[in-house]
Amino acid sequence: MVTLDRRRPTAERRGGDPDALDVGVMKNPRRKKQRRRHIDPTTCERDYSDPEIEFMRAMDDYKRKSGRMFPTCSEVLEVVRDLGYFRLTDQQIDVLGLGDGDDEAVDAVEAVEADEFEDEEADV
Numbered sequence: 671m672v673t674l675d676r677r678r679p680t681a682e683r684r685g686g687d688p689d690a691l692d693v694g695v696m697k698n699p700r701r702k703k704q705r706r707r708h709i710d711p712t713t714c715e716r717d718y719s720d721p722e723i724e725f726m727r728a729m730d731d732y733k734r735k736s737g738r739m740f741p742t743c744s745e746v747l748e749v750v751r752d753l754g755y756f757r758l759t760d761q762q763i764d765v766l767g768l769g770d771g772d773d774e775a776v777d778a779v780e781a782v783e784a785d786e787f788e789d790e791e792a793d794v
Contacts, residue, residue, distance in 0.1 A: 728753055
């Protein structure tokens with residue numbers, strides 16, 4: 671069995687000069703940049719709608735509570751459900767008269783949500 675040591679001797683690491691000086695590369699280490707921990711949607715160029723801002727805040731709250739900066743798809747779905755969103759069944763879509771993603775469908779859902787909100791306020 672033959673063992674071959676390919677490492678250079680310590681003196682050769684300094685360019686072959688045993689009297690070479692250590693210049694101390696780490697005398698002035700770089701400062702770490704502080705990571706941005708919170709993204710404020712109001713500072714972005716785009717104007718976000720109220721539901722978008724509500725979702726972003728809910729995601730930010732979830733990330734802070736759980737300590738996970740990159741939630742899984744299941745966790746995102748959990749946040750969406752906690753906001754009150756749900757998938758309608760085919761029968762519910764037919765009853766509400768919603769089509770294939772028409773703008774009218776969105777307006778109809780918003781009208782139903784507004785009616786439910788008014789009913790809740792009337793109960794209070």
